[in-house]
Amino acid sequence: MLYLSGVFLAFFLSFLLVTKRNKNTADYILAMWLFVIGLNLAGHYLLLTKQYTQYPSLTFLGFTLPVIYGPFLYIYVRKQTSPRPFSWKYFLHFIPFLLCNFLFVSFYGAPFDRRVEIFKQHGSGFETEMLLRLYLIYISGIVYVIFSFWTLYQFRKNMVQQFSNTEKINFNWLLYLIIWIALIWGLVLFVDTNIIYGAVAVFIVWLGYFGIKQVQVFNQPALAVVAHQIKTDVVIEIQKEELASDEKKYQKSGLTENSIADIHMRLLHLLTDEKPFVNPNLTLNELADMLKVHPNYLSQVINSKEGKNFYELINEKRIEEFLRKISQPESKQYTLLSIAFECGFNSKTSFNRNFKKYTGVTPSEYQKN
Structure with a gap:
């Protein structure tokens, strides 16, 4: 049977x-x-x-x-x-x-x-x-x-x-x-x-x-969900192809220390002033387009200057924004999760995981303390 x-x-x-x-x-x-x-x-x-x-x-x-x-x-x-x-x-x-x-x-x-x-x-x-x-x-x-x-x-x-x-x-x-x-x-x-x-x-x-x-x-x-997955697949594949085709050019020209410092400074200003990370679907391509740099160069700058990958950097900024918001008196009327969504997170699981990684405690433990 x-x-x-x-x-x-x-x-x-x-x-x-x-x-x-x-x-x-x-x-x-x-x-x-x-x-x-x-x-x-x-x-x-x-x-x-x-x-x-x-x-x-x-x-x-x-x-x-x-x-x-x-x-x-x-x-x-x-x-x-x-x-x-x-x-x-x-x-x-x-x-x-x-x-x-x-x-x-x-x-x-x-x-x-x-x-x-x-x-x-x-x-x-x-x-x-x-x-x-x-x-x-x-x-x-x-x-x-x-x-x-x-x-x-x-x-x-x-x-x-x-x-x-x-x-x-x-x-x-x-x-x-x-x-x-x-x-x-x-x-x-x-x-x-x-x-x-x-x-x-x-x-x-x-x-x-x-x-x-x-x-x-x-x-x-x-x-x-289907559209999101298709978009995800296409962007990843394009990135791989761009990286392969530009590899020789990347190795020859490279980024000078001044270029790296300039891109990094503009990146920090952008994250602080415009807060693009509140977009839950933000991608490396979109951020690179805002800075008018090649995505591969931006990825290199994030890795070398921040010691993180794109995902870690953006979610760290979201946690910082979340901590800033909950410190304000007017935030008392909102739930922690609703504030997290305003900061760019798209799920409770993602928020909890990144919050604990950044602060060492869970959101509920942080709130109690």
């Missing part, structure tokens, strides 16, 4: 993705991945219930499908963290899967009775091919989990250099997804096959629950 539930839910979630409104490439990738997982679980179910005698090729295909779990995970993470259009180069990641099935061309081409007999003899005559298949599964899982972690790490690392609020774009959903696949691959290396497929079925249940109830992967998210 667990496997059947996993099969049904995988196909159902795949259907939800392809029928939801405003689909993007990442949705199609996840839908195809879920469909593959459903086929994989169905193949294992046929094997356990001895129904491979009716569907030997479908059951055997299930043995090779885990090879593409890793590529699907990696491509999905890439598409969620980058605005680049889908490229044919992504299909290169599926070559190991094709090679794996090529090893068993003689099986697929054998008469029906012969295929059934091979199953009954536990793959007799294909021992070497089955061993190579197993190695491909191991290598694919480990390599692509590492690639996926690295891709997400680079994305999240770059966010604090570009954005002053990251609560809605931290992509914890992708992190949990990668961790789940990493755990399943840990089971692949050490435990029985039935336990592995049981974990895959539980993963599908989690995917359905978490996706629908918490991050709205399968139903239509708020348009404002």
Whole structure:
């Protein structure tokens, strides 16, 4: 029943993705991945219930499908963290899967009775091919989990250099997804096959629950959030491209000490006089545009002169503004959170975390003292 539930839910979630409104490439990738997982679980179910005698090729295909779990995970993470259009180069990641099935061309081409007999003899005559298949599964899982972690790490690392609020774009959903696949691959290396497929079925249940109830992967998210995420992805990608194209120029010309001091002085005056940090969606690009400097130069100035990244600097200024406001008598009629929102924070969690980092105490403890 667990496997059947996993099969049904995988196909159902795949259907939800392809029928939801405003689909993007990442949705199609996840839908195809879920469909593959459903086929994989169905193949294992046929094997356990001895129904491979009716569907030997479908059951055997299930043995090779885990090879593409890793590529699907990696491509999905890439598409969620980058605005680049889908490229044919992504299909290169599926070559190991094709090679794996090529090893068993003689099986697929054998008469029906012969295929059934091979199953009954536990793959007799294909021992070497089955061993190579197993190695491909191991290598694919480990390599692509590492690639996926690295891709997400680079994305999240770059966010604090570009954005002053990251609560809605931290992509914890992708992190949990990668961790789940990493755990399943840990089971692949050490435990029985039935336990592995049981974990895959539980993963599908989690995917359905978490996706629908918490991050709205399968139903239509708020348009404002979608627009914000798209804008986030595009700006990050543009920044990476600008940095790469200007790298030689940056290294040759660089910033003189006088230039650094001038930009830093103008930055401090801007933060003090105009308080751009009260905009909760302030980005490095926008701040650089106000100062008429290249974003890469501004980032260098912030890092070298302030010893912080863009995110830390802006949120520190927000905390300073918050402390200034609550020291005024007229602020007594407002809640701490409403004042925090006026200062540029967009969530209670972000405010509490940055406040404690800056003052060493929570807002409520500060208020009591």
